[in-house]
Structures are given as C-alpha cells and as structure tokens.
Amino acid sequence: MKEMNEIVRKMALEKYISLEEIPQIDLYMDQVIQLFENKYAEAKRNEDEKVLTKTMINNYAKGKLFFPVKNKKYSKEHIILISLIYQLKGGLSINDIKTTLDGLNKREDDSDFELEGFYNSYLKIFNQNITDFQSHAELKQEEARDQIAHSCHESEEELQQILLITSIVQMSNLYRRLAERLVDELSSKQEK
Numbered sequence: 048m049k050e051m052n053e054i055v056r057k058m059a060l061e062k063y064i065s066l067e068e069i070p071q072i073d074l075y076m077d078q079v080i081q082l083f084e085n086k087y088a089e090a091k092r093n094e095d096e097k098v099l100t101k102t103m104i105n106n107y108a109k110g111k112l113f114f115p116v117k118n119k120k121y122s123k124e125h126i127i128l129i130s131l132i133y134q135l136k137g138g139l140s141i142n143d144i145k146t147t148l149d150g151l152n153k154r155e156d157d158s159d160f161e162l163e164g165f166y167n168s169y170l171k172i173f174n175q176n177i178t179d180f181q182s183h184a185e186l187k188q189e190e191a192r193d194q195i196a197h198s199c200h201e202s203e204e205e206l207q208q209i210l211l212i213t214s215i216v217q218m219s220n221l222y223r224r225l226a227e228r229l230v231d232e233l234s235s236k237q238e239k
Contacts, residue, residue, distance in 0.1 A: 051188040052181065059089035060177045063170060064130045066123075066163055073120035076104055079129065087133075099133065107132055112145050114155045124155065127166045134173075138223045143230045149237060187214055 064086050074082070083099040091098065107113060113128040121129070128148060135144045154160040191211040199206060 051185045055181050055184055059087075060180070061174075062087055062090050063134075063173060064126065065170065066127075066166060069123045069126045071123065073117075073122050074126070075120060076101055079104065079121050079126060082126070083129070083133065099129070104129070106141070110141055110145055111152075112141070112148055114152050124162050127162055128152070130166075131169070138219075138226060139230065143227060146230050146234045146237070150233075184215075187211060187218075190214070 064082065068082070068086070080099050080101065084097075087098040097103075107129065108116065112132055113125055116122075116125060128151065131148060131151075132144055135147065139147065151162060151165065154162070188207075188211055191207045191214060194210060195203060195207045
C-alpha cells in the first residue's frame, strides 16, 4: 500500500475557489461551470466525473439552495453559495444543504452581513481541516498496520488496506451523522 501522504497529495484537497478567483462581474451558467471544472479537475476521481452541470445548478435553484439569479447571471454571492453546496453535497442530502444554507440566503439582503467574510472564515477552517486530515489519515494507516501485525501474525498489505478503508468509512459515517444532528438542531431553531 502506498504511503498515506502520497495518496492524500494526489487527492488535490487544497483545491477551492478563493474570493480572488471569483470575478467581480456576474457570470452566465456556462462560465460558472467552467470556473468549477477548471478549479476541481484535479480532484475528480475519474475523467468521466462532472464537477458541476447545468442540471445540477438548475436543481439547486429549483430546490432554493440559493437566492434567485437575476437576468440569468450568477453573482459573486451565488458562486460562493454554489461552492459551499459543492463541498456539502458529498456528505449531506439536498434538503439538509437547503436547511444549512437557509440562514445565509435569508441574510442576502441584509447590508450588515458580508457573505465574503463568512466565506473567508470557512476557507480558514477548510485549510486547517486539510492539515488535520493529513495527520489523521497517516495515524489511521499506522493503526491499521499495527492491528494487522498484532492480530494476524503477518503483515499482509491487503488486510491492512481493507482495515484502513473500513476505519475511514466508519469515521466518515460518524462525522456525517454528527453533521445531520447539527442540521436537525439548526432546523428546529429555524422553525421557532
């Protein structure tokens, strides 16, 4: 099995759309798709995978995951919200994403709220999460090696990899379930 730092490096986790990369002018849907495709091309699992499509954006709009567009153009704020949707869709349902982003969408007309400031805070945590993830992934690989070495009397690489996969998936499920509980809590606050 390859060393974890090599595997993680190939995942292109540090890819995100920074505020500086979002044009100051509003974009048409095709331009938004191109922005996302260009940014996240390296992070795709395979060549056939699509980062963002017209259908996805239309479904997000119909599902009211972001506030309505004007004149078929997407503002910087829309692109920020679509970027958040892109990150959230791997772990949450569309309904949970809608609930999560509802507070941001409602603040769109609030002149005291800066979505860009919120997004900057998100990006700082995003970068710290990558650092934490890299360390944790290496630790999990070492734990799998140790467990197989202690339980099987041999250091079989395939068993290490299977154990590592099951451990990582279990951690992923725990984090997803925690996120879902937080969404439920947010939803009950929004209903009050």
